[in-house]
Amino acid sequence: MMLTTIILIIAALVAGYIDWRTRRIPNWLTAGMVGYGIAFHAFRAGWEGILASLSGLAVGLGLMLIPYVLRGLGAGDVKFLAAVGSIVGVTGVLIVFVAASAVGAVLGIVALGRRRRRERAEAGAPTPVSVPYGVALSLGTLVLTGVLAAW
Numbered sequence: 668m669m670l671t672t673i674i675l676i677i678a679a680l681v682a683g684y685i686d687w688r689t690r691r692i693p694n695w696l697t698a699g700m701v702g703y704g705i706a707f708h709a710f711r712a713g714w715e716g717i718l719a720s721l722s723g724l725a726v727g728l729g730l731m732l733i734p735y736v737l738r739g740l741g742a743g744d745v746k747f748l749a750a751v752g753s754i755v756g757v758t759g760v761l762i763v764f765v766a767a768s769a770v771g772a773v774l775g776i777v778a779l780g781r782r783r784r785r786e787r788a789e790a791g792a793p794t795p796v797s798v799p800y801g802v803a804l805s806l807g808t809l810v811l812t813g814v815l816a817a818w
Contacts, residue, residue: 686801692743704753727752767807
């Protein structure tokens with residue numbers, strides 16, 4: 668379990684950093700996470716573990732599908748939460764989703780405040796606000812790893 672927590676922390680930090688810098692979360696990261704999640708659960712609980720991993724993946728995917736279809740999120744965000752779900756299962760992915768939603772709301776408020784100050788200074792037309800949601804998902808994952816470590 669300690670190795671899994673370390674992998675989640677590293678994956679969250681890498682995903683958050685890359686998304687902050689490039690607005691993308693690489694497929695090699697999400698695919699590696701899914702592979703690890705399925706293998707980890709298969710080793711621990713056989714077919715039941717694989718089912719638990721795939722269930723977490725499906726819930727993570729499902730939670731992000733509507734915002735993706737509405738063009739509110741990128742495919743990398745969807746794949747990242749699904750990958751997290753493959754490791755932490757259904758309950759864990761729900762915790763990450765709720766924590767990321769709260770963090771995303773704060774990031775959105777900060778971005779709107781920055782835009783407002785910039786518009787006042789430049790007296791220009793409104794510009795769209797964009798938040799790298801992978802950062803919020805990463806922080807939500809870090810919240811979960813803190814919960815796991817405390818438990």
